Amino acid sequence: xxxxxxxxxxxxxxxxxxxxxxxxxxxxxxxxxxxxxxxxxxxxxxxxxxxxxxxxxxxxxxxxxxxxxxxxxxxxxxxxxxxxxxxxxxxxxxxxxxxxxxxxxxxxxxxxxx
Amino acid sequence: xxxxxxxxxxxxxxxxxxxxxxxxxxxxxxxxxxxxxxxxxxxxxxxxxxxxxxxxxxxxxxxxxxxxxxxxxxxxxxxxxxxxxxxxxxxxxxxxxxxxxxxxxxxxxxxxxxxxxxxxxxxxxxxxxxxxxxxxxxxxxxxxxxxxxxxxxxxxxxxxxxxxxxxxxxxxxxxxxxxxxxxxxxxxxxxxxxxxxxxxxxxxxxxxxxxxxxxxxxxxxxxxxxxxxxxxxxxxxxxxxxxxxxxxxxxxxxxxxxxxxxxxxxxxxxxxxxxxxxxxxxxxxxxxxxxxxxxxxxxxxxxxxxxxxxxxxxxxxxxxxxxxxxxxxxxxxxxxxxxxxxxxxxxxxxxxxxxxxxxxxxxxxxxxxxxxxxxxxxxxxxxxxxxxxxxxxxxxxxxxxxxxxxxxxxxxxxxxxxxxxxxxxxxxxxxxxxxxxxxxxxxxxxxxxxxxxxxxxxxxxxxxxxxxxxxxxxxxxxxxxxxxxxxxxxxxxxxxxxxxxxxxxxxxxxxxxxxxxxxxxxxxxxxxxxxxxxxxxxxxxxxxxxxxxxxxxxxxxxxxxxxxxxxxxxxxxxxxxxxxxxxxxxxxxxxxxxxxxxxxxxxxxxxxxxxxxxxxxxxxxxxxxxxxxxxxxxxxxxxxxxxxxxxxxxxxxxxxxxxxxxxxxxxxxxxxxxxxxxxxxxxxx
Numbered sequence: 001x002x003x004x005x006x007x008x009x010x011x012x013x014x015x016x017x018x019x020x021x022x023x024x025x026x027x028x029x030x031x032x033x034x035x036x037x038x039x040x041x042x043x044x045x046x047x048x049x050x051x052x053x054x055x056x057x058x059x060x061x062x063x064x065x066x067x068x069x070x071x072x073x074x075x076x077x078x079x080x081x082x083x084x085x086x087x088x089x090x091x092x093x094x095x096x097x098x099x100x101x102x103x104x105x106x107x108x109x110x111x112x113x114x
Numbered sequence: 115x116x117x118x119x120x121x122x123x124x125x126x127x128x129x130x131x132x133x134x135x136x137x138x139x140x141x142x143x144x145x146x147x148x149x150x151x152x153x154x155x156x157x158x159x160x161x162x163x164x165x166x167x168x169x170x171x172x173x174x175x176x177x178x179x180x181x182x183x184x185x186x187x188x189x190x191x192x193x194x195x196x197x198x199x200x201x202x203x204x205x206x207x208x209x210x211x212x213x214x215x216x217x218x219x220x221x222x223x224x225x226x227x228x229x230x231x232x233x234x235x236x237x238x239x240x241x242x243x244x245x246x247x248x249x250x251x252x253x254x255x256x257x258x259x260x261x262x263x264x265x266x267x268x269x270x271x272x273x274x275x276x277x278x279x280x281x282x283x284x285x286x287x288x289x290x291x292x293x294x295x296x297x298x299x300x301x302x303x304x305x306x307x308x309x310x311x312x313x314x315x316x317x318x319x320x321x322x323x324x325x326x327x328x329x330x331x332x333x334x335x336x337x338x339x340x341x342x343x344x345x346x347x348x349x350x351x352x353x354x355x356x357x358x359x360x361x362x363x364x365x366x367x368x369x370x371x372x373x374x375x376x377x378x379x380x381x382x383x384x385x386x387x388x389x390x391x392x393x394x395x396x397x398x399x400x401x402x403x404x405x406x407x408x409x410x411x412x413x414x415x416x417x418x419x420x421x422x423x424x425x426x427x428x429x430x431x432x433x434x435x436x437x438x439x440x441x442x443x444x445x446x447x448x449x450x451x452x453x454x455x456x457x458x459x460x461x462x463x464x465x466x467x468x469x470x471x472x473x474x475x476x477x478x479x480x481x482x483x484x485x486x487x488x489x490x491x492x493x494x495x496x497x498x499x500x501x502x503x504x505x506x507x508x509x510x511x512x513x514x515x516x517x518x519x520x521x522x523x524x525x526x527x528x529x530x531x532x533x534x535x536x537x538x539x540x541x542x543x544x545x546x547x548x549x550x551x552x553x554x555x556x557x558x559x560x561x562x563x564x565x566x567x568x569x570x571x572x573x574x575x576x577x578x579x580x581x582x583x584x585x586x587x588x589x590x591x592x593x594x595x596x597x598x599x600x601x602x603x604x605x606x607x608x609x610x611x612x613x614x615x616x617x618x619x620x621x622x623x624x625x626x627x628x629x630x631x632x633x634x635x636x637x638x639x640x641x642x643x644x645x646x647x648x649x650x651x652x653x654x655x656x657x658x659x660x661x662x663x664x665x666x667x668x669x670x671x672x673x674x675x676x677x678x679x680x681x682x683x684x685x686x687x688x689x690x691x692x693x694x695x696x697x698x699x700x701x702x703x704x705x706x707x708x709x710x711x712x713x714x715x716x717x718x719x720x721x722x723x724x725x726x727x728x729x730x731x732x733x734x735x736x737x738x739x740x741x742x743x744x745x746x747x748x749x750x751x752x753x754x755x756x757x758x759x760x761x762x763x764x765x766x767x768x769x770x771x772x773x774x775x776x777x778x779x780x781x782x783x784x785x786x787x788x789x790x791x792x793x794x795x796x797x798x799x
Binding site: 023026030060061066092093 | 612614615616658659660661663681682683684685700702703704705708709710717736740746748789
């Protein structure tokens with residue numbers, strides 16, 4: 001089960017993930033990110049505090065935008081990941097490519113620095 | 115037992131009939147010679163009668179046999195046989211009459227022997243006509259017979275048998291007993307003549323033909339009867355063969371049945387089209403229900419549907435359209451040009467009733483809608499929905515040149531036809547789907563076999579370490595991979611890989627991974643170099659959102675060292691026997707295919723460590739640590755770790771078994787692990 005919530009703040013878009021991302025619903029996540037990108041978002045914050053699990057297919061979605069976003073100058077960062085989910089990002093090595101923060105404030109501050 | 119071949123029964127009885135007739139002729143001529151010359155020929159009239167009865171029997175046997183061979187249901191052919199025999203018999207009678215007319219009162223004209231000869235010829239042909247036609251009638255009467263009709267017929271045959279022997283009792287006198295017998299037989303004939311079930315099955319055209327043939331039979335019977343009566347009153351003929359109850363009753367029977375048939379056929383003519391219509395409908399219905407064979411396609415079914423509905427409603431034009439995307443090219447138009455069809459379709463669109471009809475109600479409850487048309491040619495139309503699986507897949511529009519041309523009966527039968535056709539189409543689709551699925555299953559089985567062959571059946575290893583491995587796919591095929599290689603006498607490579615996702619796409623990537631790994635391993639690269647090269651090769655062939663994680667170990671037996679690199683793969687557990695402790699080898703290492711440029715070099719590391727006898731390596735894929743039980747709890751790293759620590763004295767095979775068993779009992783008896791999972795266990799001696 002995956003539920004997505006989008007909210008827009010002045011300088012960035014927040015996409016909140018609730019539940020689990022696996023092969024069956026990774027397409028929904030992909031579509032949501034694509035929409036944000038098409039909508040001209042420059043800063044995308046992913047709220048992962050309610051994310052319980054992410055499978056390799058879900059990681060594949062984030063991975064597939066890396067190159068695209070760096071070309072377009074779109075920044076994507078993730079915050080609030082639980083220890084378990086963070087581990088998954090770390091094992092794959094995505095923590096080296098996507099900025100991961102523990103809180104929203106840190107994420108906002110961290111993103112602005114870049 | 116002597117058994118006569120059945121083929122000869124016909125010929126035999128015919129031969130016998132001819133012989134009997136000849137002997138009858140001879141006997142009678144001898145008797146007449148005796149009478150004329152007033153000599154006692156010594157032959158009593160009983161012999162004539164016996165021969166006469168014998169002649170009847172042999173004829174009966176012959177025709178019973180030859181008519182029996184005619185196939186049932188070919189009524190017209192049956193009646194034609196009767197009519198043709200009648201025509202021929204009358205023709206023979208007519209020729210003889212004309213012959214005597216031309217002779218007048220000359221000597222030959224009054225010659226008794228010649229006269230008697232011709233009388234016998236006439237008698238023979240009349241008998242042939244009567245007996246053969248009676249047997250034809252038998253076939254018609256017993257069409258769709260019931261037990262009662264069979265009994266009536268048997269009673270009639272028995273009465274006729276008695277009538278044939280009646281001559282012995284009656285001595286050819288026309289008296290009350292003769293009249294009594296005749297009346298009884300005529301009543302039986304009338305009762306039997308009520309059986310005319312064959313008539314409705316004739317088509318309109320066949321009815322006209324049968325009327326013609328029946329009138330021929332009636333005329334022939336009348337003519338022959340008049341001839342016999344005139345013979346009966348002729349004093350010149352001393353021997354009377356024809357004032358016979360059997361023959362007279364047969365005349366009556368033939369005439370009555372022919373008359374009944376004639377009249378019933380005549381009165382059936384106006385309603386025959388209705389019967390034909392119903393019969394066609396029944397046949398069409400059967401065709402529709404039979405048209406679900408896989409080799410027939412939907413178009414054929416819809417074809418039959420249109421034909422059936424048009425004929426059932428006497429439509430003057432129609433078309434059928436499907437609004438499904440993949441079938442939208444299927445459009446059939448009958449008896450109208452495309453221009454007219456377009457005009458009518460446009461007109462229907464403007465009609466409110468049709469509009470409400472098309473969108474309202476549940477599709478499965480949609481009934482045909484009859485509407486008026488404002489068109490120079492067509493005055494009314496019937497919209498018939500085609501409903502499959504509770505969805506309207508198209509419609510059929512029937513058009514007529516008269517106003518309000520569709521009555522309730524037509525709409526009912528059309529609804530039934532349409533439902534049947536839709537069921538046929540639905541069944542056809544389901545069947546095709548099932549066949550397709552079957553094929554896919556077969557293909558998947560092949561894929562499974564091929565993929566199993568991609569994993570090694572035996573693992574290269576020296577005596578100094580023991581090794582075993584296991585892999586299981588969540589679907590038919592999976593994306594996990596493991597292998598071992600012997601670089602030289604002292605260096606071995608262990609490798610494990612996992613394609614993101616699962617199923618068929620993962621399986622294809624797995625085979626690419628194997629190819630690339632096999633090529634790179636030959637080059638003697640260091641683990642980090644190996645990963646860099648593998649990343650650049652895989653970046654070119656992986657789908658955009660797919661990646662691969664892998665771990666590689668190069669074991670140097672001489673130095674007792676292991677060089678290891680990790681590309682995003684689940685950390686490997688190392689059990690150190692000396693410290694009796696284990697830990698997961700976690701350090702930076704990015705998955706393959708994530709960074710598809712040379713920046714990848716910055717994200718891969720290499721670690722070298724020494725090993726001791728008794729040390730254990732456990733290589734796993736994420737399917738094991740991420741396996742969840744019913745409460746949503748993951749199997750996790752800690753469980754793997756503690757299981758290995760507890761069972762460190764066991765052989766690799768036993769450790770592997772412990773891990774798999776624990777995993778299954780953790781997930782639960784019938785719980786499914788919905789990811790591919792693999793493990794490889796190595797233990798140093």
